[in-house]
Amino acid sequence: MFNPKAIAIIGATPKEGKAGYSILKNLLKFKGKLYPINPKYSEIFGIKCYKSILDVDDKIDLAIIVVPNVVVPQVLEECGKKGVKYVVIISAGFSEVGNVELENKVRGILKKYNIRAIGPNCFGLINAHINLNATFSKVFPEKGNISLISQSGAVIDAILDILPLLNIGVSKVVSLGNKIDIQESDILEILKDDEETRVIGIYLESLKDKNFLKVAKEVAKKKPIIVLKAGKSEAGKRAAKSHTGALAGENELYEAIFKQCGFIITETFEEFVDALHVFSTQPEMRGNKVGIITNAGGFGVLAADASESYNLELPEFSVKEELKEVLKNANISNPLDIIGDATPERYEKVVKIVMKDKNMDGYLIILTPQEMTKPLEVAEKLVRVEKVKPLVTSFIGGVSVKGAKSFLRKHGIPSYITPENGVKALSNLYKFYKLKMREENEEEIKEILEEFLNIKEENKEEIRELIKKGDEYSIKKLLSLYNFPVPRGYIVESEEEAEEVAKKLGRVVLKALNVYHKTDVGAVIIDPEDVREAYKNLAEKFGNKILIEEYIDERGVELIFGGKRSLYPLFLVGLGGIFTEVLKDVSLAIPPVDRNYIREMLNELKGSKLLKGYRGIEVDLDYLIDLLFKLSIFFYIHDEIREIDLNPILAYKDGAKILDAKIVRGE
Amino acid sequence: MFNPKAIAIIGATPKEGKAGYSILKNLLKFKGKLYPINPKYSEIFGIKCYKSILDVDDKIDLAIIVVPNVVVPQVLEECGKKGVKYVVIISAGFSEVGNVELENKVRGILKKYNIRAIGPNCFGLINAHINLNATFSKVFPEKGNISLISQSGAVIDAILDILPLLNIGVSKVVSLGNKIDIQESDILEILKDDEETRVIGIYLESLKDKNFLKVAKEVAKKKPIIVLKAGKSEAGKRAAKSHTGALAGENELYEAIFKQCGFIITETFEEFVDALHVFSTQPEMRGNKVGIITNAGGFGVLAADASESYNLELPEFSVKEELKEVLKNANISNPLDIIGDATPERYEKVVKIVMKDKNMDGYLIILTPQEMTKPLEVAEKLVRVEKVKPLVTSFIGGVSVKGAKSFLRKHGIPSYITPENGVKALSNLYKFYKLKMREENEEEIKEILEEFLNIKEENKEEIRELIKKGDEYSIKKLLSLYNFPVPRGYIVESEEEAEEVAKKLGRVVLKALNVYHKTDVGAVIIDPEDVREAYKNLAEKFGNKILIEEYIDERGVELIFGGKRSLYPLFLVGLGGIFTEVLKDVSLAIPPVDRNYIREMLNELKGSKLLKGYRGIEVDLDYLIDLLFKLSIFFYIHDEIREIDLNPILAYKDGAKILDAKIVRGE
Known part of the structure; x- marks a missing residue:
């Protein structure tokens, strides 16, 4: 597609102002063969023009289509017959204006002939290295x-x-x-x-x-x-x-x-x-430590502010002694103010020294045009310094720095319009390195994935049944098939049964089944003194099937695990209650991810401090991460669950329990 | 200062590269009289030069001082004797390099002669309208x-x-x-x-x-x-x-x-x-509704995204019919995509129409250089359209739009490098209008201020005593002098007294006095069954003076009011607990402000939803605002309080109570 030998331009035209004109013009620089196709012309720009692509007596690798939308199907049929593998459909007038039918027709033809297509309604494609510019x-x-x-x-x-x-x-x-x-x-x-x-x-x-x-x-x-x-x-x-x-x-x-x-x-x-x-x-930036050199203190301060916002550090220079020699009495700090009267030589000397500084991973050189400043000469010096780490500049100003900026750019040194932009660019440079270095633990994902797929396979029938039922009791039963921690619980149908179960469980919670917003409508009774009485109350209002669960008497932090399928399955973790409902404080990911990713997701929560011991409430963080990790795998393998909502999950000193569970089945 | 008739430049020099040279150079354009002062020269640039300002036989309105730092005191003495009213001290080498002594000396001389001074260590001053440029x-x-x-x-x-x-x-x-x-x-x-x-x-x-x-x-x-x-x-x-x-x-x-x-x-x-x-x-922007015109859909989308971030609205155009006539089949929405082949005429017609749109308060015109685009001609058309509301542009690109951008700027139309910048500029334009329209209710401030000053005056002795004591009981007593709602409470010194007070108050809270972090060290007992027992417990550990207060049995929201004096008194309001401690969710202001300002401060809290009825907990918001307003006035008039911390304040359905109170006295 990007390296064709022969290109057909279907809809080429000598009429200026048309796309078929501009594209052909741009393609004239292409070194391969060009075949303009247009029944109206016998030649364009001195190149032979064909009535149809079928008339071309050569193999066509790529066809650029710029005909009116209604003609596209016919033209594609011809491409198909000609055996063209790649087409670019520039023509507009398809689904973007509601013409879905025509787009579907085109899709059908592409399938029929096994043609790969870019577009429609597009700008074309370029491979600058072979002078191929099939755009307007x-x-x-x-x-x-x-x-x-x-x-x-x-x-x-x-x-x-x-x-x-x-x-x-x-x-x-x-x-x-x-x-x-x-x-x-x-x-x-x-x-x-x-x-x-x-x-x-x-x-x-x-x-x-x-x-x-x-x-x-x-x-x-x-x-x-x-x-x-x-x-x-x-x-x-x-x-x-x-x-x-x-x-x-x-x-x-x-x-x-x-x-x-x-x-x-x-x-x-x-x-x-x-x-x-x-x-x-710029080369790779392997750490977040930046050295800033400036001839204007104020802009150094602004750069320092931006560095903090973008998580870059400004450590002290380790080459202080050498810098002191050059700068005499100056205060050697970072940002380093080399003062308004800085000469090109001072810039050069300082940059040469800091380039050797092991503390630094990248540099920002700031210049403002002051009385004595010679921007172009500074630029020339900077270009000549041997650069082993990323270096960007911000030459701030207009008329006085224009030439210097374009000189720098010509020599591969970015010059940003403000120091803040320079800092941001460096932070992006570092971010890539950090992300690249992130290693996914595929093993741990695979292990749980296999284990869970086995469980799923072994309990196929039961799982199908439980998901079909979909009430809290069934979902918790489903979860316990995978050994997820849910409170022990039973469905009871009479006061006697309720009492009997309560004897076994100790303190209990009673919940009506199949009721939405249970707490709001009073369908939950927590830790009642008289279980029979509690059962009676609920049964009267919500029917006789009542879920009785052990009451989890732990001080902890409430969390939420949610999942939703659209283009991809997406799950979220967050702190429950106010954090989710008022602050929308959640982290999202597409499963599968490893435990470390889950840890980062938790760290990114605004309220993450709560998980690290707050007001005497402790959480077993490793246990919690493991639980959320496994839940994300569970959601991942269950295509038949469209939405899941485990809220709250109570995390405490030595474990966690999923206290409530809802799902929405897929189609 | 900005309109002198005669200026002395003390330290003027014909030596290029010196500040005294550049400043004199820049001053040559000044139409008034110039007196270079430098004992080394008899004239500079053909202007007579004086040994000392005292030698000048004219009234000097402004002296620019560019001599070495150590000479500044002497020069100032001379200025003083000469009766100069304003000086600009360009010279550096004072407190910015730790030379505080010299700076103090200068300050003394200024005081002595009643001279007003800019600097030292500064760049100078400009009044372009009289060609006065006393900078380098x-x-x-x-x-x-x-x-x-x-x-x-x-x-x-x-x-x-x-x-x-x-x-x-x-x-x-x-x-x-x-x-x-x-x-x-x-x-x-x-x-x-x-x-x-x-x-x-x-x-x-x-x-x-x-x-x-x-x-x-x-x-x-x-x-x-x-x-x-x-x-x-x-x-x-x-x-x-x-x-x-x-x-x-x-x-x-x-x-x-x-x-x-x-x-x-x-x-x-x-x-x-x-x-x-x-x-x-640009003229004033009197609302937040923006119409966006673009020849590139993608940039329209980016502009729309930015509009939402900056709180601008993009309503439908009310001039749809007229637009339809010009744009034929196009989809008339906002941003309005006038499509890649937009001619200068189309831009002109569309902008003329939307300028009459009553729905809109300002406009952003986007252009990207596409095949048919004529940037400069579009710019020419835009410049000619009669503009009654703010209009900014973003001509995106480099080589192709350079000329058009500078043409626009020459004619007073900003052209921003990205649509996001254009949107941001418009949002700032509107923000000024909104802030300008904000009216402070000075009356309501004055009323409470006077009332509180009276209270302060009438209870002078008692207030001094209470602040001096500074324990919780005393501070609450102080607050109740101003009718702030605090729980009823008494200091008791024996079990019997405790029991007696409890009989009067009903459910109670017991607190040790003069203990920091009371809750953490167990110095608070809330709603005990046996008051005598509770008293005994506390008294054993913390001494026999115990504060007993009524227990406020209300479901509500906890807030914090804090105050701190530095350059200005500063107070904050926030939601208590997690919101303050984990999320640092507070709003700050300098008193006095009116009730409406307090309302806005509460609205800006991330957790403000909690105050508007969340999970069945209601708050009397007007009461709360009134309370916080009065607290801010209270803090404002009490210079002798350096820091105050009322935390928590419990706000509920029909009132609020200040449950805990601490202060730090000023010197």
Whole structure:
């Protein structure tokens, strides 16, 4: 797809202003063979033009389709007959404007001939390294190491317009449009081993790609993937809907996916481009310790503030003595203020020294144009210093620093418009390293997975029955098949039985079955003095089948485990009560994940302090993590459970118990 | 100070590279009289040079001092004798490098001669409207409507360098340095009625200005004040300390001040400059409803996402019919995608129509350079449309949109590098309007203030005594002098007395006096069955004086009221327990504020939902607000209380009670 020898442009035209014109123009630089197809012309730009692709007497590797939407099916039939393997359908007018029928028709033809297709309603594709630009971009991109996948053509257009200013180029670029066939994961698979791709940028509005998580996770272990997700807000989702005909999916799901894949998640277009820039030019950053050099104290302070927000550290310089020699009386701290009158030589000397500092993992060099400052000369010096670790700059200003900034960029040193942006870029650089280093314990996942699948297989009939019943008693019974800790409990149908069970259990809780919002409607009686009386009360209101469970008399912390299936199964853990209901303080993930991931999820909770011993309440954290881990595997293997809600789970000093359990069955 | 007729430059020099050279150079454009002072020269740049200011045979309105630090006292003496009213001490080498003694000496001389001084260790001052540039800036700023106050000279330098690119100019600019005399509030007072100043930007590292709050609040009612605060992080504070010799104050105090003043608080240098730009060029934005026009759906989505984050609304267009006529089949929603092939004419027509839309308060016009896009022509059209409401643009890209962006800026339309920045600028524009409209109920403050001052006066002796004692019983007694709701309580000294009091009070709580962390050490017994026994227990451990209070048997919400005096008195309100201790969920303000402000403070709490009826627990919110309001006035008038901690306050269905009370006395 990215390396065709012969390309057909179906819908090529000599009429300026049409996509078929611009694309052919851009393709003229391509070194392979070009076959314009258009029944109206016999040649375009001096190249022979064919009535139909079937008339071409050559093997066609890739067809670019820019005909009106209604003609697309016919053209695809011809591609199929010709044996074309890859097509890019630029043409719009499909599901994005409600024309689902036409899109389905196209899908059928693609299947019939086994054609792989990008689009429709897309911007095309680029492989800059072979001068292949099958898009209608205004700017012809330079060769470089950034690859881009985007749902929006205009976003790519804008990036291609910006990149020359940053002096960086691209490798593969593809706009996926309505994603009728080829999805993000297909492209990621290709980019994974593409030697010309060092960093991947994805602009995304919605996913319908079941393979995404698996593939993206693998690729992100090798190469940084920067993601910009649009459609987070309600208003944004509305806009996304009318834009690409795809419902923007739930935020929480996307966030969980991106986090789990190890993506660099960016919040704004600016951060997205800044991140591409730093990954395109800088080496790996292997720690979070940054040295900041500035000729303006104020901006040093702002950079220090930003460092703290982005979890970077500013340790003391270990090369203090050498720095003192250069800076004489100056106060050697980090940020290091080399003062307003800093000369290019001072910058050079200082940067050379700090480059050898073992304390530091990366550097930010700040410059403001002051009276004595020579920005371009500083830039020239910086370019010449041997750099062994990441180094970014922020030359702040306008007129005076323009030339210096473009000089730096020309030599592969990012220059950000503010120190905060520079710090953010470094923090992203480090984040990738940290995520890459994260190791998943596949063994422990596999072990429990196998164990649980066995249990599931051995108890197939019973499990089906219990899920079908779906009441609290049955779900807890289901859970206990997997040895999950639930309170001992029995269904009783009379006062006598209730009393008998209570004798066996000690202090008890009585609950009506099959009642929603049990606590709110008074269907739960906790630790009654007179069990018969309690039974009678509940039975009168809610029927004679009453669940009696042992009362768990432990001081502990309440948690929630929830799960929901949509594009992927998604589970959440959180602290119960106020934390979930008022603060929405939950962490989400797609199973399976390992125990360590669960630990991190708990750590990310705002209320995580409660789990570490608060006001004398202790929790067995390892036990709790193990429990949540196994619950996530349990949810993972039970496709037939659409939603699950274990709330509360009471975690205490020497264990935990699942006190309430609800599920919603799948179709 | 900003409008001198004659200026002396003490330390002027013809030696390039010295501050005394650059400043004199910049001053050459000044239309008034210039008197260089330097014993070494008889003339500089063809202007007569004097040995001493005392030799000048003219009235000097302003002296700029650029001599070495040790010479400053002598020079100031001469200024004093000469009768100079204003000096700007550029010279460095004072408290910022630990030379506090020299700074104190200077302070003494200023006092002696009643001279007002800016600096030392500063960048100087500018009044662009009379070509007065008494700084060593590289760029000579254009005349404009932005005034700047900065603790850092380099930050001003950088802004002056950027402004020409944005095509905006400045009015008054001043760098305050070590702030030995003139503080932010002095400058704000001047700028308040300065007709050449439309927007004020403040870069701040620390405040030592007692008048700041009062003055700034007044000024911010008339003109937008944009603030960038550096030194928020621990690392930043360290850097700030070594930078200006001033301890960066507590974040929380600053945030409370800025919020209360009605400032536009910006988080990064970029946002700071963006905000200056929008306020410098755009009219008032009187609501939060924004219409977004874009030729790229993807960026429309990103803008919509940003709008939600910044609390802007994107309502439907009310001029749908007219828009439909222009856009034919297009889907008329907001953001309005006028599609990739949008011509300048389409932009023009659409913007003209939406300008008449009564639903909208402001506009963001997005453009990306696509195949057919003509950025410069679009810019030309936009400039010509009659604009009655704020309009900002984001022309996204690099090479293709450069010219269009500078054209827009030349004509007073901001063009931001990303749609997110544009949305943020609009949200700041609206925020100013909202803050300006906020009315403080001075009457209700005055009423309680007077009432409380009377109480204070009438009970002077008793109050002094109670504060001196400072135990819980005394503080509650103090509070009850002001009719604050505290549980009825008595000090008892024997089992018999305890029993007697309990008979009177019903259910009771017993507390030891003068014990810290009472609950933790077991010095509190709540609702005991046997009061004598309870008394005995406590008395044995903590002494025979025990406080017995009525037990408040109400389901409610626990709150905290705290207060602390530093530069200003500062009080906080928050939800008690986990919310304060784990989540640090508190709101802060400087008293006095009105009831409405307290209401907003409560609304801003993450857990505010709890106060609005959660799980059947109701709170009398008006009562609670009144209570907190009066407590803040109480704290305000009691200078002798350095810290106060009322925690918990139990708020319930029909009232509230202050259950525990601690204070720390002032010196």
